[in-house]
Amino acid sequence: MTVALDSNEAPAWRTRARQMLAPEFVTPAILLAPSVLLLLVVIAYPMVQGFFFSFTDGSLMKGGDVVGFENYTKLLTSPAFWHSLRFSAIFAACNIAGCYLLGLGLALLLQMDMPGRGVFRVLLLLPWIVPSLVSIVSWRWMVNDEKALFNQVITLFGGDPIYFLSNSNWAVTIVILIKIWRSFPFMMLSLLAALQSIDRSLYEAAAIDGATKWQSFWNVTLPQIKNISIVLCLLMTIWSVNDFDTPWLLAQGGPANATENLVVLAYRYTFARNDVGMGAATSFVTLFVLMALVFFLLRLQRRS
């Protein structure tokens, strides 16, 4: 006797559809829909459109014609691009190193029980709190000529004035230092939170084993904050590469393009040269570079 096939069995897709329409799926989907829609409108669509623009020769007023990879070829063969990439790398690396060391050092200090710790914590956050325009313009006034505050101090101690914004090397240096000053509070605050979350018994165990303070720092503290450190470096890399305010407000990307990073270069192409295609191409190359870095750092974090 043969067994008759069940002709009423539902196909797989229908079963899956029924599952998707179950309350446990529908409710979160409805709740997520506004956010997803918002992301599509304000992020995805502009990115797609911008990516399309990078293949055109359009201006701010006209869409232009599709020119294939011409913009990317032109960009990658442009000395200005490689200069901007180099400066962006130096700027980001120095900023990450500087604000990490400064932030970690201050975070370690603020961990200690000392008078006025709360006040110091607030004061140390000020560089992050003050609007960028205010802080950067104030810095500019402090460094821009022989009568500026910095040079008043230098000449007071018998030195010669340094024209920080009038020399390419000094301009790069001062831009980096100001960026570190603006960035370290975030690093400090985040690392302080990470330090405070470390289990104290680990230090006690290390002390019992005879570890010195330096050994405890190297073998307990650093490993414990490694993951958050990677995330912070990731964020700081993104913010440094994408920083328009510091080089622009301080030196307009000068002198002689010395402080022109990729973002300033994209700005120049788009608004100074009316070349949206090149501006978009520069922006997307910057994005690709950042994505590669993000990928590398995330892999590093997962391995740890």
Add this chain to the structure above:
Amino acid sequence: MSRPNFMRRNMIKLALAGTALGLCAGPALAQPVSIDFWDMIWGGPTYPAAAQALVDKYNAEHPDVQVVYRSVPWTNWYETFVTAIASGSAPDISTGAGFQAVQLYDQGAIMPVDEVVAQLDANDFAPGALDALRYDDHYVGLPWAVDLRVLFYRKDVLEAAGVAVPTNWEEFRAAAKTLTADGKFGLVSSGDSGGMHWILASSINNGGGLFDADGNAALNGERTTEALQYLTDLKTDGSVNPASVGYVNDDARGSFFRGEAAFLLNGPLLPDQAGGVKDQIGIVPPMQALHGDVGTVYWVNNIMVYNQTEHPAETMAFLKWWSDNALPLWTEGKAGNLPARQSIQADAYFQDNPSVKYIIDTYLPVSKTMSAAVGGTFPQLNEIDGDGFLMSLMQSIWQGQPLGDNLAAAQSHLEEIMAD
């Protein structure tokens, strides 16, 4: 009379009365034509108020038109206009940067104003001003002002050092070097567009410029290269305030007003903006350059009409009125440029001002635009003016870098712009 008939008659009467009332009210309810006028800030804080007052006067005299005035700061001015145009919300009329009209015209955004030019006396405009706005056989804008670069000096500084006012480049170089001592410098400049103007002014002064007679990029032309080398020599002499590279124009002006520099290249109304040291500021006569040429750079500030206007006739009419009645922009608004109309220049406000009169009489006749040698106007000029590569070149010169490679890079970039 029956009731239905009575009602019908009354309804007819009401209808007729309503119609009559509507016809009478029609003109009173008609809306005036609205014209959006965007105006750059061409002076200090008093300028926008004076311009608004002038617009109010026009509105009072022309009740059928309502001009809505908007003051536009120079910061990000280009983005302001191009995004407005791209989004279909351009003004009906605006003033703008020297080459804004021609670039926007080339991109289809500007309406020629030939009909207004035809109503005006061409000879009333400053020499070359109309030509500076002529492109593709049309006037892409109407000249309303001219802005030129003049070399000023500190009378007190030169007198204290016993230095005569220079009359040629050789004398200027010697004077600047002599006047550099004790924390003061021969000249102060800036790393922004104010510094770039040294390139333009000096190259034109020396009979060169950015182009040759055929319109080709010629930043590396003989006369221009000589001028740039001259600027390099000034730096080598130590005559240029080292802070100039990092300065913006306001910094340079401040330094000059404080007497920290003997010479400054700036706009024509600088003395009037100098406050208490006004009487200490003198005008260097147009100097003879290396080969005896005399000249400086100037920009013809334009006022332009947009294709997006829905009221071209009214806008053109306002444009002509504005041109004819612009004097208060200077007398009340303290605009920092000079009128393009010679009939306005003839006003006592300018003629009774010794500095301004001298500049009108001696500098304006020898002024040339950025298109010197080739003449006219073309869209690339706006890009050249806004690109920043000439600023970078000037910054490299003021840093004392060798001219060769930087000039070659700038020439290459200029060629690239002209090829677009």
